[in-house]
Amino acid sequence: MICYFSGTGNTKWAATQLAEATGDRLIYIPEHIGKPFVYEFQEGERIGFCFPVHGWRPPRIVRQFISQLQLNADEHYTYALCTAGDTIGETIDIFEQDLACKGIKLDAAFSLIMPESYVGLPFMDVDNSKNEKKKCSQAADDLSIYTQDILNRRKVKALPHIGRWPKINSRLIGEIFVKKLITDKPFHVDSAKCIKCGICAKVCPVHNIEGGTAHEPQWKRNGTCLVCFACYHHCPRHAIEYGRQTKHKGQYFFNHDRCAHSKPNI
Numbered sequence: 001m002i003c004y005f006s007g008t009g010n011t012k013w014a015a016t017q018l019a020e021a022t023g024d025r026l027i028y029i030p031e032h033i034g035k036p037f038v039y040e041f042q043e044g045e046r047i048g049f050c051f052p053v054h055g056w057r058p059p060r061i062v063r064q065f066i067s068q069l070q071l072n073a074d075e076h077y078t079y080a081l082c083t084a085g086d087t088i089g090e091t092i093d094i095f096e097q098d099l100a101c102k103g104i105k106l107d108a109a110f111s112l113i114m115p116e117s118y119v120g121l122p123f124m125d126v127d128n129s130k131n132e133k134k135k136c137s138q139a140a141d142d143l144s145i146y147t148q149d150i151l152n153r154r155k156v157k158a159l160p161h162i163g164r165w166p167k168i169n170s171r172l173i174g175e176i177f178v179k180k181l182i183t184d185k186p187f188h189v190d191s192a193k194c195i196k197c198g199i200c201a202k203v204c205p206v207h208n209i210e211g212g213t214a215h216e217p218q219w220k221r222n223g224t225c226l227v228c229f230a231c232y233h234h235c236p237r238h239a240i241e242y243g244r245q246t247k248h249k250g251q252y253f254f255n256h257d258r259c260a261h262s263k264p265n266i
């Protein structure tokens with residue numbers, strides 16, 4: 001099985017490509033939150049976890065899912081693949097510790113650099129289209145190699161994107177990031193631009209938006225928002241803003257046509 005979470009589609013693409021190549025079943029993490037996760041393994045079945053990096057850590061929903069696992073994973077090859085815009089810090093170490101708490105050992109881990117989705121701070125924006133294409137193309141090449149490793153059950157850590165100061169980024173800044181910046185309080189809609197299409201509510205992976213056709217979005221503000229920015233990026237009118245941080249920022253979500261070369265050569 002391949003358990004995955006994705007906000008703007010990068011990780012979904014990677015997980016789907018892996019599922020096609022391995023024949024392993026996809027499990028969408030948000031559908032399994034709030035209850036113990038029990039699973040009947042086939043003999044020799046692999047366990048994969050795919051998720052984006054959020055604040056140099058695994059996203060909160062992924063960590064919550066791990067805490068719910070009730071698996072007897074002893075003889076199963078287990079791997080993690082994270083996608084990030086730039087650097088991953090100690091994301092995989094944190095994930096490995098979470099798994100260890102459930103008695104699961106990580107055999108392999110991989111990182112992929114993909115287009116940037118975080119736009120919530122003044123110096124952060126999406127990639128320009130040239131960088132976007134370049135990242136997608138490189139990600140497809142890297143994923144081809146990782147797929148072979150996974151098919152051959154290699155025990156490797158292919159993490160070329162740890163970056164500088166991983167401990168400070170993941171343990172210190174990551175902690176502040178989660179506490180202060182994972183909140184939907186700054187989200188608001190520009191009524192003059194909103195066409196009440198309902199897309200934002202539809203794409204939210206955790207159903208944190210009241211809305212739908214003929215309604216403007218209303219964020220629930222109850223602590224479930226992951227700040228994945230799927231709502232912001234998918235709005236066809238750029239009507240969603242995150243405080244004043246997104247005023248002149250771009251939008252991005254994974255699109256097979258824009259990333260035409262992103263088919264791994266497997």
Ligand SMILES: Cc1cc2nc3c(=O)[nH]c(=O)nc-3n(C[C@H](O)[C@H](O)[C@H](O)COP(=O)(O)O)c2cc1C
Nearest residue numbers: 006007008009010011052055056084085086087117
């Ligand atoms: C809340 C949030 C935090 C992020 N933090 C990081 C980060 O620490 N390092 C990084 O390189 N990219 C970071 N990113 C970018 C994403 O990891 C990257 O764009 C990822 O591929 C998005 O995957 P998705 O499309 O499956 O959601 C962040 C994105 C979001 C939304």
Ligand code: SF4
Nearest residue numbers: 194195197198200235
């Ligand atoms: S996606 Fe944009 S235009 Fe459509 S309802 Fe949401 S805010 Fe309004």
Ligand code: SF4
Nearest residue numbers: 204225226228229231
């Ligand atoms: S409200 Fe927007 S940012 Fe928050 S989880 Fe839903 S789609 Fe992601």
